[in-house]
Amino acid sequence: MFPELNSILNSTPDSFKSSDFILVSDRRADASFLIHHYLSFYLRAGCKVCFLGLVQSFSHYSAVGQRLGVSLAQAREKGQLVFLEGLKESFGVLLQDTSQETQPLSYLRSPGAGLEGLFRFVESCVRQSGDGNAGESWGPPVLLIDDLSVLLSLGVSVGAILDFTLYCQATVCSELQGNMVILVRCEEEDADDDEEGSNLLQRGLVHQCNLALHVEGLPTGYCRDIHGQMEVWWRQRGETIYNQRKIFHFKVHDKGASFFARGTSSAVL
Amino acid sequence: MAAPVRGMIGSTSIGNTTSFQKKTRSKLVSIPGTRPSVQNGQLLVSSGVSSLDYVIGGGLAVGTLLLVEEDHYDSYSRMLLKYFLAEGVVCGHELFLASARDHPDDIMQELPSPIVDDVAGMKISEGQSQPSDPENPDTMKIAWRYQNQPKVQTALASSVRFGHYYDVSKTMEPELRQAAKCHSFYQLQETPVVTASSPLPSPYHSLLKSIQTVIRKEGFDGSTPQSKVRNVLRLGLHSLGSVLWGDDVCCKDNPAHCHALTTFLYILRGLLRTSLSVAMVTVPSHLTQNRAVMGRIIRLSDTAIALESFKGSEKETNPLYKDYHGLLHVRQLPRLNCLSCEVPDTKDLAFKLKRKQFTIERLHLPPDLSETTVSP
Numbered sequence: 001m002f003p004e005l006n007s008i009l010n011s012t013p014d015s016f017k018s019s020d021f022i023l024v025s026d027r028r029a030d031a032s033f034l035i036h037h038y039l040s041f042y043l044r045a046g047c048k049v050c051f052l053g054l055v056q057s058f059s060h061y062s063a064v065g066q067r068l069g070v071s072l073a074q075a076r077e078k079g080q081l082v083f084l085e086g087l088k089e090s091f092g093v094l095l096q097d098t099s100q101e102t103q104p105l106s107y108l109r110s111p112g113a114g115l116e117g118l119f120r121f122v123e124s125c126v127r128q129s130g131d132g133n134a135g136e137s138w139g140p141p142v143l144l145i146d147d148l149s150v151l152l153s154l155g156v157s158v159g160a161i162l163d164f165t166l167y168c169q170a171t172v173c174s175e176l177q178g179n180m181v182i183l184v185r186c187e188e189e190d191a192d193d194d195e196e197g198s199n200l201l202q203r204g205l206v207h208q209c210n211l212a213l214h215v216e217g218l219p220t221g222y223c224r225d226i227h228g229q230m231e232v233w234w235r236q237r238g239e240t241i242y243n244q245r246k247i248f249h250f251k252v253h254d255k256g257a258s259f260f261a262r263g264t265s266s267a268v269l
Numbered sequence: 270m271a272a273p274v275r276g277m278i279g280s281t282s283i284g285n286t287t288s289f290q291k292k293t294r295s296k297l298v299s300i301p302g303t304r305p306s307v308q309n310g311q312l313l314v315s316s317g318v319s320s321l322d323y324v325i326g327g328g329l330a331v332g333t334l335l336l337v338e339e340d341h342y343d344s345y346s347r348m349l350l351k352y353f354l355a356e357g358v359v360c361g362h363e364l365f366l367a368s369a370r371d372h373p374d375d376i377m378q379e380l381p382s383p384i385v386d387d388v389a390g391m392k393i394s395e396g397q398s399q400p401s402d403p404e405n406p407d408t409m410k411i412a413w414r415y416q417n418q419p420k421v422q423t424a425l426a427s428s429v430r431f432g433h434y435y436d437v438s439k440t441m442e443p444e445l446r447q448a449a450k451c452h453s454f455y456q457l458q459e460t461p462v463v464t465a466s467s468p469l470p471s472p473y474h475s476l477l478k479s480i481q482t483v484i485r486k487e488g489f490d491g492s493t494p495q496s497k498v499r500n501v502l503r504l505g506l507h508s509l510g511s512v513l514w515g516d517d518v519c520c521k522d523n524p525a526h527c528h529a530l531t532t533f534l535y536i537l538r539g540l541l542r543t544s545l546s547v548a549m550v551t552v553p554s555h556l557t558q559n560r561a562v563m564g565r566i567i568r569l570s571d572t573a574i575a576l577e578s579f580k581g582s583e584k585e586t587n588p589l590y591k592d593y594h595g596l597l598h599v600r601q602l603p604r605l606n607c608l609s610c611e612v613p614d615t616k617d618l619a620f621k622l623k624r625k626q627f628t629i630e631r632l633h634l635p636p637d638l639s640e641t642t643v644s645p
Contacts, residue, residue: 028564032604033604033608036608057542057543059606060605060606063309063606063607064607064608067607086539087535087538087542087543088539088542089539090535090536090539091477091536091539091540094468094469094477095478108468108532108536109467110468111468111528150535150569152565153528153532153565153568153569154468154528154531154535155468155528155532185568187564187565188564197561198561222616224612224613227612252609253609254607254608254609255608256608257608
């Protein structure tokens with residue numbers, strides 16, 4: 001959890017907006033540090049978290065989480081965190097002879113068939129009431145997806161992914177008053193834009209979301225002390241439409257990230 | 270699991286440069302030819318070129334994938350692959366080499382020979398006698414305080430060292446090469462398997478199956494009992510994505526198998542993360558017409574570098590580049606088990622092949638405006 005980001009977005013683990021769909025995107029940069037922020041944020045807030053980790057192993061998030069002050073292994077044991085590890089089971093799914101549609105990773109075998117299996121997994125996870133051994137009840141459910149755009153590399157179509165996010169938003173945000181945070185990684189805008197690209201996916205998701213965080217490199221070039229710029233776009237919130245945008249510079253440390261207004265990096269001042 | 274070293278996670282801060290080792294409950298994983306990273310405790314292996322190790326943050330982490338974008342004539346990327354395999358032979362790691370153009374045995378025969386100043390311990394015959402020193406003074410007259418210190422062994426076993434130097438003008442001795450266990454996969458000799466239900470074309474599918482068989486059989490994923498000595502598997506996959514692998518991503522604008530290579534890399538990374546192995550993949554990126562695909566391929570790998578050689582281009586006569594043979598671009602560095610990655614202070618790197626050695630150097634110094642002063 002990054003305290004400076006919390007103050008920018010005006011939210012704390014004790015009081016945050018519900019039914020929020022937050023889109024984190026990047027272009028030629030790496031915005032995954034924001035996913036670690038949200039993971040520790042919602043675990044601290046006591047929400048039930050469903051995490052689809054499609055690109056990294058569990059121990060990676062666990063190691064970073066420890067530095068940010070949350071223990072993922074403990075959360076998983078208690079039932080607060082449900083973690084789908086995409087990499088570990090990928091080869092097994094590919095080799096299977098029979099592909100069931102309801103399996104979460106079924107898109108690996110038949111990418112043209114859509115993401116229904118993945119949605120059923122998410123739905124079953126968020127609809128479970130807190131019925132663990134201790135009978136604890138967690139807060140509103142949260143869905144975190146680390147890297148939705150990797151599904152494009154595996155052959156799933158943009159339309160299928162947008163359908164999936166729409167179903168998830170209807171279930172998690174509207175019905176269960178929970179939150180959703182999705183990471184999408186884009187390439188640069190091309191003059192001859194390909195129709196089935198990640199830019200199309202990102203544009204489609206930006207229209208659905210409430211808050212868009214876009215991470216890019218500095219437009220003036222590479223700098224060792226400022227790792228990039230982040231644009232915060234407050235969009236629709238219920239009936240009110242904000243449409244306010246702000247740009248911040250950031251630097252990622254070992255234990256967090258610091259955000260500052262443009263031109264106020266400590267290297268320059 | 271990208272093979273973190275258990276002892277290091279218990280120790281306090283990152284950047285701990287003392288040799289203090291905390292007593293750990295579990296055994297420290299000590300595999301020859303590896304060392305833990307200073308930054309985040311990852312287990313690192315050397316890529317064979319020590320200046321490349323420095324550029325990518327100390328070495329290649331076990332469980333990760335290094336992507337090398339080939340130069341136009343595949344001369345320097347092939348040399349990097351040979352350095353990678355030669356380092357594996359010298360450290361005693363197991364090798365897996367797959368190629369579609371040249372037979373793996375031909376590539377193995379061209380490995381550079383290691384420079385032998387202190388590798389006396391590398392001889393195959395293990396029971397080596399201590400080198401006797403005929404003119405050993407019994408008493409030291411000047412440095413008498415060091416009289417009782419143990420003698421330094423000059424015949425160090427090469428497995429203790431991290432990173433070696435190679436002489437490109439000579440090839441490795443056959444005895445040394447044959448001591449290493451090497452599995453090979455030659456695409457042209459494999460019988461195509463009909464895989465109607467897999468999204469991957471047959472060559473990639475059989476390559477993945479072959480890799481997984483080796484990993485499982487030799488126990489790199491921890492399936493064999495603890496008594497066996499742990500080792501690292503080095504995978505060298507040459508020129509993936511070229512037409513010889515049955516993939517048309519390099520020759521067509523709208524390829525039929527546009528997701529074959531990306532799916533292959535995704536599943537390969539899944540296999541690497543769950544075993545003690547490191548992979549180096551070279552891709553002829555200059556042939557791909559579709560830039561978006563290269564972006565996806567880079568994001569699917571952990572470390573990505575690109576080689577751009579000056580041969581045949583107008584940069585060959587540019588006086589700025591007269592000492593070098595090409596430019597090295599670092600496209601991506603991984604963030605493994607930590608938030609920040611090794612940030613290089615400059616991105617202008619060039620490589621050159623001297624008479625015997627391949628080195629990577631900074632092209633020019635960056636302007637010195639930073640929070641931390643950088644000593645030149």
